[in-house]
Amino acid sequence: MRVLNSLSEINILRILRLIWLEKKISRVDIATRLGMDKSTVTKIAADLCALGIIREAESGESGPQGGRKPVFLELNNEFAVVGGIEINPRKFFCSVVNLSGENIYEYSEDIAPEEYKKLGLMGYFKKAFDIIKKHSQSLKLSLLGIGVGLPALIDVEQGKIIQSIPLMIYEPVDFIKLAREFTKLPVFFDNDARCCCYTEKMLWKNPNIEKSMMYILVQHRPQQPVENSPKNISVGFGFVLNGKIYHGANSTAGEFRSMLWEPSSKNQFVASAISVENLADASVTPIFRELAQNVAFLVNTLNLDVVYVGGIEEQYTEELVKYIREKIVYLWPYEWKKPSTVTSATLSERVVSSGAGILVLDNIFSIPQLGDSNGGTSKFYNDYTSYQWLSLFQH
Incomplete structure (x- = not known):
């Protein structure tokens, strides 16, 4: 794919986020919602379809005056996945989540106190990541990032666990730094309820x-x-x-x-x-x-x-x-x-790990200038420039 200038990158991100949120939407509706020229939307959509990250879905209904049915665009769920992890005192959960935010694989395992004493939080994170990585490889799909939900007091901006009584963490832990060094991928985390x-x-x-x-x-x-x-x-x-x-x-x-x-x-x-x-x-x-x-x-x-x-x-x-x-x-x-x-709630036990995966998608499909107030977007783009972000999608 050709190298895009910064304005084109922002337009790409705006279009991708809207498709991600709407799940299915026509080119005409994208142009209307984003205030963009239809030809610009058509050109970017063609590039994204060629790359494989989006695809055409079924046609919609014709308007009151008849005419050609609109063709919807959607994310290509066979393009890539993200991973979600929950670790609590009882067990850990793993989810592999497609680009639409749907769980396509789940795994859980009880946490043995003696093993937790030996491995600690980071040991269990590495264990869960290896499971997610192995499954994404078996699907032959790229793993774009990892999200983690923890019963902890978390500083999202700094990427640190401040304290977690349930996980026996009493001093700050630079969790995101350690996790990214191990996975070599974007890693995000948040409190389990969020x-x-x-x-x-x-x-x-x-x-x-x-x-x-x-x-x-x-x-x-x-x-x-x-x-x-x-x-x-x-x-x-x-x-x-x-x-x-x-x-x-x-x-x-x-x-x-x-x-x-x-x-x-x-x-x-x-x-x-x-x-x-x-x-x-x-x-x-x-x-x-x-x-x-x-x-x-x-x-x-x-x-x-x-x-x-x-x-x-x-x-x-x-x-x-x-x-x-x-x-x-x-x-x-x-x-x-x-x-x-x-x-x-809509989901049961896997709700935290699933949400952690969606947290990754929310950051990836975000717009730097319009970043969310939670700090996740700004943190992502401090660590991953737009060019690096786009390279995540190039196989």
């Missing part, structure tokens, strides 16, 4: 309505990867505000501790909830009700459109969803009913 937001955003059926969203990641797992660590309910929040993933100052948004928490508490909830070994135990109900009260306060205060609950088995998700709905109504002070949707 990775879930990427998954739901990609699967939104009506993005014009669901502009503000909350994801509640509830996991039943050991507190740490050590022998005899008691199981507990771990909760993290992810937010999408005005259509964008919200990180907050120093990427700390979403860390949860109940408003009823006391100094004597052993976890995120009240003192009576010391350990939860079995979700079927009746003692879990007060925890779910307490969590619902915290969530309802945020939903009503922030006027959120939708709440997703994921991370635990379906039957317990439904129970928690019911309590949240009840609390939203109970705590709403006006006769006018607040239209908030509370529902179970």
Whole structure:
């Protein structure tokens, strides 16, 4: 493919991002949406089709006046893939994700405390990466990058893990630097609950309505990867505000501790909830009700459109969803009913690793001048120039 000048590169990125977001869109609609000349769109689309990153899909419906049916463009899912990884105290998950954000391969494995003591976080990251790399090679597809979701306090801008009590990390770790040195690929990471937001955003059926969203990641797992660590309910929040993933100052948004928490508490909830070994135990109900009260306060205060609950088995998700709905109504002070949707998440266990893969795509299909406020885009283009980015797609 010929070398493109910078203006052409930006136009390429604008077109690719729109195709990625819309999944299927015609050349005419691209030109209209981006305010570009139709001939420019046609020329760039021809270059991208020749490269193999996009392809023509089925035709759309003719307009009211008849005429030729529009031909849709879509990403070519046989062109390349990205990888997504989740590592938590219970197990690690791997996802191979196509360019449309769909999982095409999944793998999970329990984490043995003795092995974690020996390998640590980076050892398990390398193990998961090797699995993803091997599978992408078996598919004969290029691996464009890796995303990682962790139960940790993360500085996205600096690429560092500040702290993770669940993963026994108490001092800052320059994770992105270490991961990129090992993989020789673009690597991105985020808190596990925010990775879930990427998954739901990609699967939104009506993005014009669901502009503000909350994801509640509830996991039943050991507190740490050590022998005899008691199981507990771990909760993290992810937010999408005005259509964008919200990180907050120093990427700390979403860390949860109940408003009823006391100094004597052993976890995120009240003192009576010391350990939860079995979700079927009746003692879990007060925890779910307490969590619902915290969530309802945020939903009503922030006027959120939708709440997703994921991370635990379906039957317990439904129970928690019911309590949240009840609390939203109970705590709403006006006769006018607040239209908030509370529902179970689209995906189950693989939601974090899938979202981590979509995080990679969100960075790759971003526009430098219009980078997202979360810092991921600017960080990507600090490390990978447009020419280097384009070279990722040249086989």
